[in-house]
Amino acid sequence: MRGTPGAAGVLDPLFPRLGNGGYDVRHYDLALDWAPARSGQRAEQPLRGRARITSRATQNLSAFNLDLKGLEVTSVTVDGRPARYDHAGTELTVRPEKELDKGKTFRTTVEYAGRPGPLEGADGSEEGWLTGDGGTVALGEPSGSMTWFPGNHHPLDKATYTLRATVPKGQRAVSNGEPETTEPRPGRDGRTTWTWNSRHPMASYLATLAIGPYRLTESRTPSGLPVVDAVAPGEDAGELERLPEVLDWSVKRFGTYPFDSAGAVVLAPDTAGYALETQTRPVYPGSPDVGLIVHETAHQWFGDSVTPRTWQDVWLSEGFATYAEWLWDEDHDGPTAQDAFDRLHATSGDAGLWAFPPADPPDQDSLFADPVYQRGAMTLHQVRRVLGDTRFAALLKGWPREYAHRNARTADFTAYAESLAPDGDTREALTRTWAVWLRADGKPDSAAPGR
DSSP: OOOEEOOSSOOOSSOTTSSOSSEEEEEEEEEEEEOTTOOGGGGGOOEEEEEEEEEEESSOEEEEEEEOOSOEEEEEEETTEEOEEEEETTEEEEEOSSOBOTTOEEEEEEEEEEOOOEEEOTTSOEEEEEEETTEEEEEOTTTGGGGTSOBOOSTTSOEEEEEEEEEOTTOEEEESSEESOSSOOOOTTSOEEEEEEEEEEEOGGGOOEEEESOEEEEEEOTTOOEEEEEEOTTOOOTTGGGHHHHHHHHHHHHOSOOSSOEEEEEEOTTTOSSOBOOTTSOEEESSOOHHHHHHHHHTTTBTTTEEESSGGGTHHHHHHHHHHHHHHHHHTTSOOHHHHHHHHHTSOTTSGGGSSOTTOOOSGGGTTSHIIIIIHHHHHHHHHHHHOHHHHHHHHHHHHHHTTTEEEOHHHHHHHHHHTOSSHHHHHHHHHHIIIIIIOOSOOOSSOOOO
16 A cells, blocks of 8 residues: 655644654654864764654655754664655655555664754743753753754654763763663763663653753662752752652652652753753752642653643643642641632632633643643642542542553543542532633632532
8 A cells, every 4th residue: 555644743732733643653762972062163063963763653654754953964764774854944854765554663763963952932931952051951841852853742652762972071961761870981082971761651842861060969769769860060959858758748649650760950040941840850940949849740640651642731731730739738737729729719810820721721822821730720629629538639649540651631631530420410510620610711710519
């Protein structure tokens, strides 16, 4: 059967051009060489990379696309055979020598080089390859990963990773997952190669690479989980010493930790102006406080393991992480979740919090707005009020277990919550909750939907 080109974009409601159709990535093997101090002509290409991408064709393919921006592609092969390619804007179109049959596993190797840089998001924040006084970091939410490696850059296509980064003398390269060693042997020129392995599937926006003279510390939690922290020069670790405590509390609240390692990267504040839940090793802009650590740690269950199927479902990530902060305060003699709900509900009806419902952000600029975070958490509190504390506690563990290392959409969550309802009246109350808190415009009434 004759193949057809895979789609250039997965028609995400907010980012229709992100991602690609026709294949499913299984593994990324990334080899990167970072040499910002090179002289002469090579200084124009401080990053050199080779991406070996193992994928499975989901249709008969005559061509397929990868997302890559701002870097020069020098070679593409498919299963070791040279492939024709065209790189325009963010789309790298690959035409293999032989068409790929549906179900076939194939390996694409892309060699590339250049000077990676940032992307400006719709909300004005920067993502992608960011550089500050304390070093360099790659942050990918929602699309910045295309600035440093080619891939299928949509949350729907999760894959495992191996990353090898060769960096100058005195620099360290920190990424997701587990390191082969935190003290690699330098080569003759003093450069070192750091290797990190992520054996659990990861959305590409959660991949990170931090390069700089970081202080690395290794430890283990009381349960034996490896922890690797990296702190930029001149920065304090803040309350990172409480990470084992936060992890222990999170396990009690959300169930088994979904990955093989944990930790953090503390950046110089001028490198990035926000934290991000990069898988296993969140990134913080300067010394984090315990509330931020709780938020990013909760994301390891909600967002990283259970990943939104589309960017319109991002409240399933941010609403849960925000509610985790409320629960932490409640469990540590602080304000209760009801207190947090009441404080927010007291805001005026024309406040930004009520600009749109959490399950229906209208555009890219709305992705990180208060309705996604705060009203998302308020929706979860209403679910708690409907189900009761015992069943809601079961939901907090059961939901990330049911969809571990998978993608989920809002409809999956509402169906799961309804499966915990003990009777028809409770299910009807949940249906009203979805209509009023998830889908309706404006400021809802604060009362819990009747059961």
